[in-house]
Amino acid sequence: MSQMAPPARKHYPKKKRLLYQELQDLPTKYSVIALSKMTKVRATQLMAIRKKFRNEIKIRIIKNKIAMRAFEKLKGVPGIEHLSKQLEGQCALMFTNISPFRLNLIFAQNKVFLAAKGGDVATKDIAVPAGNTGIAPGPVLSEFKVANVATRIDGGTIWVAKDTVVAKPGDAISIQLASLLSKLNVKPIEAGIAVNFAIAEGLI
Structure with a gap:
C-alpha cells in the first residue's frame, strides 16, 4: 500500500x-x-x-x-x-x-484637511464663514436652513449672513451637513x- x-x-x-x-x-x-x-x-x-x-x-x-x-x-x-x-x-x-x-x-x-463625510466626528468647531458662497439660489437653500445658517440672496447668489458654527467637537456630521460643507469647500477633517x-x- x-x-x-x-x-x-x-x-x-x-x-x-x-x-x-x-x-x-x-x-x-x-x-x-x-x-x-x-x-x-x-x-x-x-x-x-x-x-x-x-x-x-x-x-x-x-x-x-x-x-x-x-x-x-x-x-x-x-x-x-x-x-x-x-x-x-x-x-x-x-x-x-x-x-x-x-x-x-x-x-x-x-x-x-479633507472634506467631511457623513458619520465623521468633529474634533473642533466647524464654521461656515460669512460672505458670498457663489452658489445660485435653489434647493440648496433648504440645506442652509437645516444647518441653521442664515442666508440672503444678493446679485443672483447665496450669501451667508454671519459666521456660523454648524458642529461642535464630538458632534457627528450628518450626510446633509457634509454635502453642504463640500459645496462651500469647507474641509474640516484633519x-x-x-x-x-x-x-x-x-x-x-
Whole structure:
C-alpha cells in the first residue's frame, strides 16, 4: 500500500516573504520603531514623507499577521511583544533613529484637511464663514436652513449672513451637513500620520 504524500507547504508570494524578512531585520538596525494607524492618511502624504526622509525613515505598510509572525522571532528586542499587541486595523511601521517626539513634529507639518463625510466626528468647531458662497439660489437653500445658517440672496447668489458654527467637537456630521460643507469647500477633517505607539531604544 502506497504511503500518502505529505501535505504541500503553503507558498507565500515573494512580496510577503520579503516583508516578513524585512520585519525581522529592520528592528535590529534602528533604535526607534514607531507604529501609525492609517486612518484618514492619504497615500500622497506617505509618499511625500518617504521621499523626503528616505535615508532616515524606513516606512512599511504591513499585514498584521505577517508582522506578528516576524516579531515572534525577535524575542530579544525589548518592547517588541507590546508593539505586536497594538497591531489592529491598517497599520504602518516606521524604523528610524529619529526620536518619537521629532517624528510627530515632522508628521504634524504634513497634515492636510479633507472634506467631511457623513458619520465623521468633529474634533473642533466647524464654521461656515460669512460672505458670498457663489452658489445660485435653489434647493440648496433648504440645506442652509437645516444647518441653521442664515442666508440672503444678493446679485443672483447665496450669501451667508454671519459666521456660523454648524458642529461642535464630538458632534457627528450628518450626510446633509457634509454635502453642504463640500459645496462651500469647507474641509474640516484633519488627516495625517501620527505616532500611536513607539519603542525607543527598548523603552515604550
